[in-house]
Amino acid sequence: MKQLLLSLIFFGSVGAMAQTTFEEDSTMIRNIYSEVLAHGECHENLRVLCKDIGARLSGSAEADQAIAWGKALLENYGFQNVHLQEVEVPHWVRGEGEYGYFESAGERHPTNICALGGSVGCSGVITAEVVEVKTFEELEALGRERIEGKIVLFNRPMDPLLINTGAAYGGAYNQRGQGASEASRYGAAAVLVRSLTHALDTFPHTGGMHYDDDVERIPAAAISTVHASELSEALKRDPKLRYTLYLGCQRFEDKMQANVIGELPGSVYPEEYIVVGGHLDSWDIGEGAHDDGAGIVQSIEVLRALQALDVPLKRTLRVVLYINEENGNNGGETYARVARETGMNHYAAIESDAGGFTPRGFRLQGNDEQYEVMKTWQPLFEPYNVHLFKRGFSGVDIGPLKNDTTALFGLVPDGQRYFDYHHSNRDTFENVNKRELELGAATIASLVYLVDRRGW
Amino acid sequence: MKQLLLSLIFFGSVGAMAQTTFEEDSTMIRNIYSEVLAHGECHENLRVLCKDIGARLSGSAEADQAIAWGKALLENYGFQNVHLQEVEVPHWVRGEGEYGYFESAGERHPTNICALGGSVGCSGVITAEVVEVKTFEELEALGRERIEGKIVLFNRPMDPLLINTGAAYGGAYNQRGQGASEASRYGAAAVLVRSLTHALDTFPHTGGMHYDDDVERIPAAAISTVHASELSEALKRDPKLRYTLYLGCQRFEDKMQANVIGELPGSVYPEEYIVVGGHLDSWDIGEGAHDDGAGIVQSIEVLRALQALDVPLKRTLRVVLYINEENGNNGGETYARVARETGMNHYAAIESDAGGFTPRGFRLQGNDEQYEVMKTWQPLFEPYNVHLFKRGFSGVDIGPLKNDTTALFGLVPDGQRYFDYHHSNRDTFENVNKRELELGAATIASLVYLVDRRGW
Numbered sequence: 001m002k003q004l005l006l007s008l009i010f011f012g013s014v015g016a017m018a019q020t021t022f023e024e025d026s027t028m029i030r031n032i033y034s035e036v037l038a039h040g041e042c043h044e045n046l047r048v049l050c051k052d053i054g055a056r057l058s059g060s061a062e063a064d065q066a067i068a069w070g071k072a073l074l075e076n077y078g079f080q081n082v083h084l085q086e087v088e089v090p091h092w093v094r095g096e097g098e099y100g101y102f103e104s105a106g107e108r109h110p111t112n113i114c115a116l117g118g119s120v121g122c123s124g125v126i127t128a129e130v131v132e133v134k135t136f137e138e139l140e141a142l143g144r145e146r147i148e149g150k151i152v153l154f155n156r157p158m159d160p161l162l163i164n165t166g167a168a169y170g171g172a173y174n175q176r177g178q179g180a181s182e183a184s185r186y187g188a189a190a191v192l193v194r195s196l197t198h199a200l201d202t203f204p205h206t207g208g209m210h211y212d213d214d215v216e217r218i219p220a221a222a223i224s225t226v227h228a229s230e231l232s233e234a235l236k237r238d239p240k241l242r243y244t245l246y247l248g249c250q251r252f253e254d255k256m257q258a259n260v261i262g263e264l265p266g267s268v269y270p271e272e273y274i275v276v277g278g279h280l281d282s283w284d285i286g287e288g289a290h291d292d293g294a295g296i297v298q299s300i301e302v303l304r305a306l307q308a309l310d311v312p313l314k315r316t317l318r319v320v321l322y323i324n325e326e327n328g329n330n331g332g333e334t335y336a337r338v339a340r341e342t343g344m345n346h347y348a349a350i351e352s353d354a355g356g357f358t359p360r361g362f363r364l365q366g367n368d369e370q371y372e373v374m375k376t377w378q379p380l381f382e383p384y385n386v387h388l389f390k391r392g393f394s395g396v397d398i399g400p401l402k403n404d405t406t407a408l409f410g411l412v413p414d415g416q417r418y419f420d421y422h423h424s425n426r427d428t429f430e431n432v433n434k435r436e437l438e439l440g441a442a443t444i445a446s447l448v449y450l451v452d453r454r455g456w
Numbered sequence: 457m458k459q460l461l462l463s464l465i466f467f468g469s470v471g472a473m474a475q476t477t478f479e480e481d482s483t484m485i486r487n488i489y490s491e492v493l494a495h496g497e498c499h500e501n502l503r504v505l506c507k508d509i510g511a512r513l514s515g516s517a518e519a520d521q522a523i524a525w526g527k528a529l530l531e532n533y534g535f536q537n538v539h540l541q542e543v544e545v546p547h548w549v550r551g552e553g554e555y556g557y558f559e560s561a562g563e564r565h566p567t568n569i570c571a572l573g574g575s576v577g578c579s580g581v582i583t584a585e586v587v588e589v590k591t592f593e594e595l596e597a598l599g600r601e602r603i604e605g606k607i608v609l610f611n612r613p614m615d616p617l618l619i620n621t622g623a624a625y626g627g628a629y630n631q632r633g634q635g636a637s638e639a640s641r642y643g644a645a646a647v648l649v650r651s652l653t654h655a656l657d658t659f660p661h662t663g664g665m666h667y668d669d670d671v672e673r674i675p676a677a678a679i680s681t682v683h684a685s686e687l688s689e690a691l692k693r694d695p696k697l698r699y700t701l702y703l704g705c706q707r708f709e710d711k712m713q714a715n716v717i718g719e720l721p722g723s724v725y726p727e728e729y730i731v732v733g734g735h736l737d738s739w740d741i742g743e744g745a746h747d748d749g750a751g752i753v754q755s756i757e758v759l760r761a762l763q764a765l766d767v768p769l770k771r772t773l774r775v776v777l778y779i780n781e782e783n784g785n786n787g788g789e790t791y792a793r794v795a796r797e798t799g800m801n802h803y804a805a806i807e808s809d810a811g812g813f814t815p816r817g818f819r820l821q822g823n824d825e826q827y828e829v830m831k832t833w834q835p836l837f838e839p840y841n842v843h844l845f846k847r848g849f850s851g852v853d854i855g856p857l858k859n860d861t862t863a864l865f866g867l868v869p870d871g872q873r874y875f876d877y878h879h880s881n882r883d884t885f886e887n888v889n890k891r892e893l894e895l896g897a898a899t900i901a902s903l904v905y906l907v908d909r910r911g912w
Contacts, residue, residue, distance in 0.1 A: 434654070435873065436872045436873065
């Protein structure tokens, strides 16, 4: 910082200062990347979160453990104002013994399935014929006569032509989120939803689903893409084949859990906040490594690295480990509500919740000025091959902070293999690369530095 | 193409044509990406190459199988002028029973090692003290007195601070390539080289090495990074510990193998060639999936996709599956020599040999005009998040084609996890993502289209 002050004294004119600032900022950003790549602790922290705690669905004992782990870690790093913020969360449990198979030509074909999060369980084993559809329009065209009492297979794949895999996910998502409600309107007994992944493999991918208030709640399960295709082929040969499904899941009373918060205090505007975060909860299968252990440990690493480098921050930098992104977003909603009620000024919020892959840039939900300013930072990220600075969706947890002034940024990592792991047993620590994870953390930390230093 | 011709008729002026050309090119490139993402066969071809043939070091029976597989595949796709080009290659064999361990405080510590490619074997088991160095300067400072009869451990890690992992590889490479010759000058009995990978794991990574003519040839092995670190720690406690090494490798007479060549003929300048390729040989451990099965199946996919889309090519497009990149580059040298001797005109050559990861762009070895033209294509790749268009090294196989006129391009994929797999048992089909592989193929095919269509 001494060097910077000297530079400011020597190059006091605006033009020269802009030039100097770019060089100073370049140097600081290089220091940030070097700190994280040489001394980063996010990979080891992720190992502990994934291997010692593992899957941690909101409401579970493992989520309680993760909250305690997060708080202890933030305290251990010496961050300020480390505290829990209570959040009411749903408590849904997969239970034991879920399975599904079909029988055709006298042979039994097991299929890999898993209940969708929030599904009702089966009161007994369900055996029924299967109707395959790809859209809700097809469902409507078939009508109650052809659907009543049957199991509906939603089998529309993610579109492989979309380069943005998140958009492909969005294009197939309504089958999982809304399929049970739509099928229930026509009297379906249950639904199977083709797993939301590009991969053709045997892993079922769970995820959130929703029941409309005006429908009977029917069981809903994800089926692996290989088995969805197998079932679809078998239906062509034997339209009367019967599928047998059992789900043991159930929902209990809501529980109190918490967001975990820690800070590096600002020296000039301590009451203006820049928030970095991800979500601490995960689905109950796999280890929640990319989704969103990566975002958690990267966000913590941002504070660790800036503190280690003694980077002077004008504003208070907060890390928030949100709870309950996966099945409710009560963590993000609670955080934003408390912020509004207490009149907190959030200058910016940054979320990492798209996997611990090589960072490609950021998407901004913000005003025109913020967008124009952000674009001027692109050359500073050029040495790190971080090119993408666009408008777009930031993140589920920080979404409720949206207002006219707060800039919301979402880290955009390379997303090509994200949905191979997402919400499945493949989302494990082993599938996160240390360097890719660290580069993401360094990229967020650099953005925090620029937002605080240059702002708008 | 009809649409293009109509456009040319309607927008005959130069200005309007430039505009139309960008749109037409955008459409064609979108078609290329869609063809590869929807109907690509490169992932399945890679599975066959990796699983049915596997590792295929030059000179091996598996390399012969790979050559036959490649020729049959090119013929099967209906490419023209499919033929083999004879290449003399070395024939080195790992042999059986290689191992290494150290003994300290009465305990035996096994270490994971593998012979470097081209190393001499041990005439008997070698047991000796170990001297650790990080540089050749340290070796010189120690001198013959401290080195003679001992095993030298080269233990300089790859620099984690370099964003370009290839540069980090380059910075550590001389230990593997030249370490045995340098240590031999001081009478060392053998060398162990820390594996060239960022990962801290237990996999040894092999790779090529060289003996200077004026030194005694001593055995050289790679040691896993975990075991290199373990051995280094043990040496601090017990500088007199003894390491035991056995390598069973040997070199046989050179053999004749071949480059595999196929073509899509050009319609306007059939005697000008654009060449795409990778290397068919691999090291003898792992499956050569990223290195360079990926480049092989991507290069074949380029011709398949352009043929399937009936893209009109002015120049002849060749695919070359080079042999012997890993330990000699006789395939690349032979190809270039024949091209010179027969007066072939190579307009451009493109290589994929940096892994089947998400494509980031290209590096060009070419003249200023080619570089300026290439940079104008960047906006066409924007929708695919392909941003990097720089000068730099293209590829080992196509390097010998370098002259004043031929443009040499190297595909640059995301390289952060490449060296986790490179030259080790982890370089398997399972570690290649289908979409990332396909996006690379589509990116090369799009470049081929632009080089042929726009040229310089």
